[in-house]
Amino acid sequence: MAVATKQLQTKELTISMGPQHPATHGVLRLVLDLDGETVVKCTPYVGYLHRGVEKLAENRTYLSAIPLTDRLDYISSMANNVGYCLAVERLFGIEAPERAKYIRTIVFEMARISSHILWLATHALDIGAMTVFLYSFREREWLLDLFEMLCGARLTTSYPRIGGVRNDVSQEFLDSLYRFTEEFPRRIEEYATLIDQNRIWLKRTKGIGVISAEEAINWGLTGPTLRGSGVPYDVRKYAPYDAYDKVEFDVPVGKNGDVYDRYRCRMEELRQSNRIIRQCIKKLPVGPVMTPDAPKFTLPSKDRILKEMEAMIHHFVLITKGPIAAPAGEIYSAVEAPKGELGFYLVSDGTGRPYRMRVRAPSFVHASVLPRLCEGSLVADVIANIGTIDIVLGECDR
Amino acid sequence: MRPEDIAGLIKERFPAEVRDIREFRRQVSVIVRKGRIKEIMRYLHETPELCFDYLEDLCGVDYLGKKEPRFEVVYHLYSMKHRHAIRIKAEVPEVDCSIDSVVEVWKGANWHERECYDMFGIKFNGHPDMRRILMPEDWEGHPLRKDYPLKSDLGEVEWKGFKEVIELAEKNKVYEIR
Numbered sequence: 001m002a003v004a005t006k007q008l009q010t011k012e013l014t015i016s017m018g019p020q021h022p023a024t025h026g027v028l029r030l031v032l033d034l035d036g037e038t039v040v041k042c043t044p045y046v047g048y049l050h051r052g053v054e055k056l057a058e059n060r061t062y063l064s065a066i067p068l069t070d071r072l073d074y075i076s077s078m079a080n081n082v083g084y085c086l087a088v089e090r091l092f093g094i095e096a097p098e099r100a101k102y103i104r105t106i107v108f109e110m111a112r113i114s115s116h117i118l119w120l121a122t123h124a125l126d127i128g129a130m131t132v133f134l135y136s137f138r139e140r141e142w143l144l145d146l147f148e149m150l151c152g153a154r155l156t157t158s159y160p161r162i163g164g165v166r167n168d169v170s171q172e173f174l175d176s177l178y179r180f181t182e183e184f185p186r187r188i189e190e191y192a193t194l195i196d197q198n199r200i201w202l203k204r205t206k207g208i209g210v211i212s213a214e215e216a217i218n219w220g221l222t223g224p225t226l227r228g229s230g231v232p233y234d235v236r237k238y239a240p241y242d243a244y245d246k247v248e249f250d251v252p253v254g255k256n257g258d259v260y261d262r263y264r265c266r267m268e269e270l271r272q273s274n275r276i277i278r279q280c281i282k283k284l285p286v287g288p289v290m291t292p293d294a295p296k297f298t299l300p301s302k303d304r305i306l307k308e309m310e311a312m313i314h315h316f317v318l319i320t321k322g323p324i325a326a327p328a329g330e331i332y333s334a335v336e337a338p339k340g341e342l343g344f345y346l347v348s349d350g351t352g353r354p355y356r357m358r359v360r361a362p363s364f365v366h367a368s369v370l371p372r373l374c375e376g377s378l379v380a381d382v383i384a385n386i387g388t389i390d391i392v393l394g395e396c397d398r
Numbered sequence: 399m400r401p402e403d404i405a406g407l408i409k410e411r412f413p414a415e416v417r418d419i420r421e422f423r424r425q426v427s428v429i430v431r432k433g434r435i436k437e438i439m440r441y442l443h444e445t446p447e448l449c450f451d452y453l454e455d456l457c458g459v460d461y462l463g464k465k466e467p468r469f470e471v472v473y474h475l476y477s478m479k480h481r482h483a484i485r486i487k488a489e490v491p492e493v494d495c496s497i498d499s500v501v502e503v504w505k506g507a508n509w510h511e512r513e514c515y516d517m518f519g520i521k522f523n524g525h526p527d528m529r530r531i532l533m534p535e536d537w538e539g540h541p542l543r544k545d546y547p548l549k550s551d552l553g554e555v556e557w558k559g560f561k562e563v564i565e566l567a568e569k570n571k572v573y574e575i576r
Binding site: 046047050052054055056059090091093214215217218219220221231233238329330331332334341343345347349355356358360364365367368369372397398 | 422423425427451452453454455457459460464472474478481485504505506507508509510513517530531532533534541542546548
């Protein structure tokens with residue numbers, strides 16, 4: 001026995017988790033200093049997916065920067081598109097027509113549902129509940145098909161435009177979406193029966209990754225990650241945009257600020273998003289989907305270009321010179337993306353291109369809190385913590 | 399509190415520091431000197447009627463050739479309690495390209511400041527971990543500076559570091575466990 005203990009070593013061990021690791025939801029690398037099973041120090045390394053979106057946007061017109069925003073948080077690209085278009089609209093001082101606002105709200109909430117169920121699927125899979133993954137991808141597929149029906153793309157949508165949306169929604173789309181909203185609450189219950197009271201799930205999530213309300217605000221956390229700690233901060237309520245001031249919904253908050261409360265928040269948000277979509281479909285006003293100023297900002301439709309001289313001129317000017325010069329100034333505009341507060345800070349020098357575009361990415365801020373959550377916990381809880389802050393590295397690294 | 403009132407309060411408290419107050423589309427920016435930035439931030443964070451508990455965003459902007467001093471560090475502050483916001487912009491010149499860190503006030507500033515250093519080369523004094531964050535450690539230059547090229551000037555020529563990377567990968571294929 002004495003001989004055996006002599007040979008055992010108790011020194012700290014440094015391991016590198018990632019950049020390729022199934023539980024890091026992308027290319028995140030964590031260097032963990034371990035004392036046995038306990039994490040002593042956790043150092044995240046990000047930037048593997050850095051594509052220089054901010055630099056690229058400075059050299060594009062306001063219109064042609066929309067596809068760049070698809071590639072930030074690529075599992076809810078609609079939310080990024082809307083966030084960017086809103087920022088540009090506020091800079092130009094224009095507003096989208098009523099119908100476009102409702103349509104945007106619908107697609108925004110669809111993006112939230114598809115993002116949250118992907119989060120649920122992968123988070124549960126990481127912790128060891130495999131079945132949820134299969135169930136939730138069934139519903140996500142339905143939503144992606146709907147996106148495809150709407151704009152031809154499932155992920156990189158680029159559907160909203162500065163001053164409205166690209167095309168009107170079809171009746172077929174609305175019918176299918178309404179059927180989805182009728183079906184979806186039952187599906188949420190299905191996920192809940194699998195894990196809500198599951199003993200293993202409770203053991204793995206309750207009291208893990210606890211962060212208090214003050215500390216969460218100080219770290220700059222937003223979205224469900226913050227609301228799990230009991231702070232009701234939601235941009236949709238605090239600074240409403242699009243049609244959010246015309247629909248009823250609740251903002252769920254947690255109490256303990258642990259992994260389980262954040263899970264409950266997101267589950268409740270699924271129900272609330274469903275509620276918002278239903279109200280929007282019922283209230284959807286008739287009218288145009290682009291502002292009358294549209295020719296100055298957005299390309300005319302292809303068949304008009306072929307028939308009308310004026311449309312062709314607009315097309316030509318927009319492609320070569322970009323939209324009319326923006327007024328010189330700066331604007332910060334935020335939306336409540338599925339992950340948290342997504343902000344765009346635009347500086348204009350009075351030309352057709354942004355002088356500086358800054359993306360305030362919630363994933364970037366959330367990734368920075370990982371050392372705080374992980375240090376002192378077990379290696380297995382690192383996985384739960386990565387899942388609970390809901391990061392997408394495309395958005396984190398930009 | 400209305401943003402113009404907040405700007406007025408800052409001006410009253412730090413008359414020598416505030417250079418200008420501008421408004422655009424109902425958002426107010428207070429342009430300040432960088433010298434006492436930490437003091438100003440602490441004042442905004444800790445005064446009960448202001449209570450800016452949440453640092454929404456921190457970023458840099460390069461105004462090369464447009465104005466002097468060249469850089470600005472932009473802070474977007476928000477108060478969850480009072481639901482008001484303000485934008486503070488601190489001017490940073492190209493020589494002595496540094497500013498005091500506000501990590502002690504908001505922990506969330508940590509990575510934002512690292513990114514600002516990475517992208518603009520603005521050093522944050524008193525930051526606990528001033529390293530690059532998005533670019534590789536050995537990267538040269540700061541990509542978001544206006545004089546940093548958008549495209550490489552190599553054209554069709556292969557990047558000379560490419561051969562080294564391939565060789566290193568070949569070498570590391572066979573590794574031994576120590």
